[in-house]
Amino acid sequence: MNADIGLAAADSRRYATPQSASMNGAARAIDEIRRGFRNQPSVIFALLFKDFRVRASWGRLGIIYAFFQPAIALVSPLFLCWGIIAYYDNLFRILQK
Secondary structure, three states: OOOHHHHHHHHHHHHHOOHHHOOOHHHHHHHHHHHHHHHOHHHHHHHHHHHHHHHHHHOHHHHHHHHHHHHHHHHHHHHHHHHHHHHHHHHHHHOOO
16 A cells, blocks of 8 residues: 555656646646647557548558648638628628619
């Protein structure tokens, strides 16, 4: 029992930072993310590329989809907003005549 408490205390001292008491929430979150990347890079790498590996197993089309899907997901809402703005701009021009 005492050995478990000693390990927990040593673990908490290893990950504690002296400036954590004066950090705000955003700085503390950034510090946690930075330490997570430093302590477990292989886990983070596996999580980031898990979806890519699944899609790449579909063949050439899967590789193409894995590369272009984030770009399409980014551009689609922009085109939607652009279309809505153009629609209302044309509507106001028609109503002004």
